[in-house]
Amino acid sequence: MATVLLLRHGRTTANAAGGLAGRQPVELDDTGRDQAARVGERLRKLPLAEVVTSPLIRCRQTLEIALPDLAHQPDxxxxxxxxxxxxxxxxxxxxxxxxxPVVQQHPSAVVFPNGEAMAEMSARAVKTIRKWDDLITKEHGPEAVWVACSHGDVIKAIVADALGLHLDQFQRIVADPASITAIRYTPTRPFVVRLNETGDLASVVPPKQADSDAAVGGGAGGGAV
Known part of the structure; x- marks a missing residue:
């Protein structure tokens, strides 16, 4: 099967302000645009078979900067x-x-008021990734590499599934802005090849007043300024 590179969008104005953007049309800030440019330098060295993205503008902006010469398929x-x-x-x-505290400790039970259940988010994200991976493998072969640009909690849910973890464990996973997580699906199991790779050691520096709670939505990343 093919290998998917899960790319989180670059830092946004909402990330920098400590807000939960959700599906609002927030855009990348200057740091986010710089992150997108830097991750693009690495991605453009690869023979990418396909690029799929969340339709939200922060993901589209990330790809327009990182991979301007490739078509981006919204999903x-x-x-x-x-x-x-x-x-x-x-x-x-x-x-x-x-x-x-339920979001932190028992996310599989969470249904956001007037919103989506986290379990539903996880199921549709995993289904989408596996659908595209199957299509790309059939068209380009098992050596194909492709990019899926999405959001922090979405990527964490996909990774939890690949690791065989219950959704209640997904808050243990980190997906920083403009990070790459690589998953290779096979007929018997997925392999997590890279996790939260940013190519920047600043991302390992914890934010000020770090605690045990996960940043809902993914946050601004460790070491962010």
Missing amino acids: EGLIECGYGDWEGRPLKELAKDPLW
């Missing part, structure tokens, strides 16, 4: 989780919501 299956009433609110405010 709603890779769109951000539908956070409903949480969308657009500061993460510090959301951390006081009674739903927050």
Whole structure:
């Protein structure tokens, strides 16, 4: 089977401000545009068979900067989780919501008010990735490499599935802005070849006042300024 490179979009204005963008049309900030340019330098060295993306503008901007010469196929299956009433609110405010500890410890049970269930997000994202991987393998062969640009929680859910983890464990996974996570699917099991690869050691520096909670939506990344 082919190998998919899961690319998270670059840092956005909402990431920098500590907000939960959700499906709002937030755009990359200057740091995010620089991240997209740097990840593009690495991606353009590969013979990419296909590029698929969430339709949200922050993903499209990332690819327009990183891979300007390749066509990008939008797929709603890779769109951000539908956070409903949480969308657009500061993460510090959301951390006081009674739903927050459930999101952290038992995400498989979470249904966001007027939004999407995290289990539904996980199922449609995994289905989308496996669908494209099968199509690309049939068209380009098992050595093909392709890119799927999406969002932090979506990528974490796909990785959890590939690792055979229950969704309740997916908050243990990190997907920083403009990071690459590589998964190779085979007839018997997926292999996680790379995880949260940024090519920048600054991403291992924890943010100020780091705690045990995961950043819903993926956050701005470790070492972000």
